[in-house]
Amino acid sequence: MHEGSFEATLKRSKQLAAELEQTPKKFRVLTGDRPTGRLHVGHLFGSLQNRIRLQSLGVPTFIVIADYQVLTDRDHFDSIAENTLQLAIDYLSVGIDPIGEDTDIFPHSHVPELNQLLLPFLTLVTLSELDRNPTVKEEIQSAGLKRINAGMYTYPIHQAADILFCKGNVVPVGKDQLPHLEITRTIARRFNEKFGQGKQVFPEPQPLLSQAPLILGLDGSQKMSKSRNNAIMLSATAEETAALIKKAKTDSERRISYDPVNRPEVSNLILLASLSTDRDPESIAEGIGDGGSGKLKLFVTEALNDYLRPIREKRRELETDLGFVRGVLRKGIEGARAVAIETLDEVRSVMNMNI
Structure with a gap:
């Protein structure tokens, strides 16, 4: 085209x-x-x-x-x-x-x-x-x-x-x-x-x-996909979500910044938190600062689980x-x-x- x-x-x-x-x-x-x-x-x-x-x-x-x-x-x-x-x-x-x-x-x-x-x-x-x-x-x-x-x-x-x-x-x-x-x-x-x-x-x-926005796979690949086992399913539990985010690919730089071009894996996690909290990615990155990937992953886990909680509750009702x-x-x-x-x-x- x-x-x-x-x-x-x-x-x-x-x-x-x-x-x-x-x-x-x-x-x-x-x-x-x-x-x-x-x-x-x-x-x-x-x-x-x-x-x-x-x-x-x-x-x-x-x-x-x-x-x-x-x-x-x-x-x-x-x-x-x-x-x-x-x-x-x-x-x-x-x-x-x-x-x-x-x-x-x-x-x-x-x-x-x-x-x-x-x-x-x-x-x-x-x-x-x-x-x-x-x-x-x-x-x-x-x-x-x-x-x-x-x-x-x-x-x-x-x-x-x-x-x-x-x-x-x-x-x-x-x-x-x-x-x-x-x-x-x-x-x-x-x-x-x-x-x-x-x-x-x-x-x-x-x-x-x-x-x-395009959500990358947790393994750093170009697209989140169930077939690649790099996705967080809507049906996943809070514990499963935490385990998946804990294993997500990041980088070795301790200071957290939102830079999709040069730091795609870190920026993808920040984006997930942004979409879950309706906050700017840059402000999330600034708040985490030198906390490193550990603090980032904890923040993303809590934000995403909070966002998905009512969806998961509704899902459990429907499955019955x-x-x-x-x-x-x-x-x-x-x-x-x-x-x-x-x-x-x-x-x-x-x-x-x-x-």
Whole structure:
């Protein structure tokens, strides 16, 4: 992606953020996660808090649990149902509220009408376009796949179906996810041109670029990840959190300073404390001063455990009431299917397939 085009995208994203506050009902957001395990504090500060903010504005939001997509790069599927429940519990515990009309949480394998969009969408994208997608290449590399199944290559088209079934016009993304969204925009545009006959059947969804900071792994790697065992899960106990932070990578310099470029590991811990206390990172670093990594880790542990305490309490309540959690998912499936049926009927109509 050219830097100039990214600057234009960033500018539009800022305008979009302002419009969302002024006219929230004008938009429809699609976001979600794959059920590969429980969520961690990187998800909390990186995406979940933004979803809660959009919810508080009253923006209609669909949260898809992308269970089919787990099959694209994993051989094991025995834990998908359990992970789906745990993902829903994580959503509910942080404050996402699907009880009203504005938010639906659903696994996309339970919305067959959504998946029927795959077939017409597949005819609108070339193999070379899919082959060039940098996000797919990175996912194949990170998964270490030796045999690439067709589902991995069509991953962006499945995401397009996830977004367009509900006519989502806003998608919160990071910079690295923009190529996936561009394929969705291409599919929407080509569908409208080929079948719409002057009518806009699908909107071209706009990216809402994340302003959330990137949380590094506790081992100093570039991203907190459950697969790398360098994450603090939302379901972790206070004691487990303390043990993980105690082992977190820092450096040998005793005086604590906030310098993300030259001291990324130390600065990452300070950032976690900042996000947990709503204090400036610089003031936290200044307060710890010559206390070294030991004092820093103690401060981070107490701040993060205090922040997570109500989330963990809510999580424990939900784990004892799985009937409620399943009811939330059933409600989400019902809401998503109602929208998907309407969209699919319109799609069949413009493609001259209704009988």
